[in-house]
Amino acid sequence: MAPRSFWKGYLKLSLVTCPVAMVPATTDNEKVKFHTLNRKTGNRVVSQYVDAVSGKAVDDDEQVKGYQRGEDEYVMLEDAEIDAVGLESTRTIDIEMFVPRDSIDWIWYDKPHYLTPDDPVGEEAFSVIRDAMEATGQVGISRLVMYRRERAVMIEPRDRGIILWTLRYGDEVRDHEAYFGDIKKDKADSKLMPLVQKLIDERMKPWDPKMVDDPVQDRLLEIIAAKKKGKKRPAKSKAEPEPATNVINIMDALKKSIASEGKSKKS
Numbered sequence: 001m002a003p004r005s006f007w008k009g010y011l012k013l014s015l016v017t018c019p020v021a022m023v024p025a026t027t028d029n030e031k032v033k034f035h036t037l038n039r040k041t042g043n044r045v046v047s048q049y050v051d052a053v054s055g056k057a058v059d060d061d062e063q064v065k066g067y068q069r070g071e072d073e074y075v076m077l078e079d080a081e082i083d084a085v086g087l088e089s090t091r092t093i094d095i096e097m098f099v100p101r102d103s104i105d106w107i108w109y110d111k112p113h114y115l116t117p118d119d120p121v122g123e124e125a126f127s128v129i130r131d132a133m134e135a136t137g138q139v140g141i142s143r144l145v146m147y148r149r150e151r152a153v154m155i156e157p158r159d160r161g162i163i164l165w166t167l168r169y170g171d172e173v174r175d176h177e178a179y180f181g182d183i184k185k186d187k188a189d190s191k192l193m194p195l196v197q198k199l200i201d202e203r204m205k206p207w208d209p210k211m212v213d214d215p216v217q218d219r220l221l222e223i224i225a226a227k228k229k230g231k232k233r234p235a236k237s238k239a240e241p242e243p244a245t246n247v248i249n250i251m252d253a254l255k256k257s258i259a260s261e262g263k264s265k266k267s
Contacts, residue, residue, distance in 0.1 A: 007146070008118055009091035011155075011162075013129055018122030020093070022164060025112035032220045093164070095129075095140035095155060104139070104154060108167050115155070115162040130157045195254040202261045 005021035036045045049058045065082065066074035093115075117126040133139060133156070140155035146166060154165040188196075 009093065011115070011126065011129065012092050012094045016125050016129065018125035019118040020115050020126065021118040022113045022115050025114050025163065032217055093142050093144055093153070093155065095142050097141050098138040099141060101137050101139045101156065107173055110166040110168050113164040115164045130162055133157045192250060192254060195258060198258055199254070199261065
């Protein structure tokens with residue numbers, strides 16, 4: 001059964017509007033989650049905000065947002081003041097512009113959501129917008145209040161539906177030149193390239209979601225299952241990684257790697 005939508009509103013392009021529903025495309029519901037307990041009583045431990053100076057608990061209605069402008073000096077902002085700078089409508093995805101799909105680098109992508117028509121009558125309008133983007137290779141850019149913040153979003157056709165990606169803010173993406181700028185621009189040795197390409201070819205496989213399984217999650221579930229049965233399953237100690245050795249001759253290392261790959265395939 002598909003999960004219930006967590007957001008409902010409208011997709012709008014000029015005068016064309018259709019009701020839509022949205023649900024996050026990813027989930028962590030299956031992840032092992034832990035609560036913090038009091039070891040002596042077995043009761044859950046609850047957290048609360050306390051005054052950093054007096055140490056006394058602060059009631060919810062006494063908590064306020066503060067922007068630090070100096071040491072122990074803050075500008076206080078009420079929730080109403082913060083909400084006032086957001087979009088007027090939080091329930092309409094008004095497509096403001098279109099850009100080529102491949103012009104937005106993956107590093108700007110934040111969180112994906114499935115967008116679907118929420119009314120049979122509006123399905124035709126939804127399909128027309130989706131198919132037109134697919135035919136032109138364009139994606140839509142809009143703004144929307146999500147997770148209590150105004151976000152730039154990208155609307156991308158996907159199969160019979162649409163993927164809505166929240167996009168990272170401009171100040172969240174670091175300039176890659178600050179990190180890659182000092183790397184030499186010299187091209188790799190042409191004699192080495194065919195050997196590395198051979199290694200890549202040897203390891204090529206079709207994509208499978210099992211490639212990104214979480215082994216830690218599986219081991220945690222094994223421990224929990226054992227404890228439920230009253231068994232004590234000792235946790236395996238992590239082996240220290242072997243120290244890396246300096247490669248003196250890249251050509252020799254590549255030849256040995258290819259030979260090793262060939263043996264492993266035969267066995």
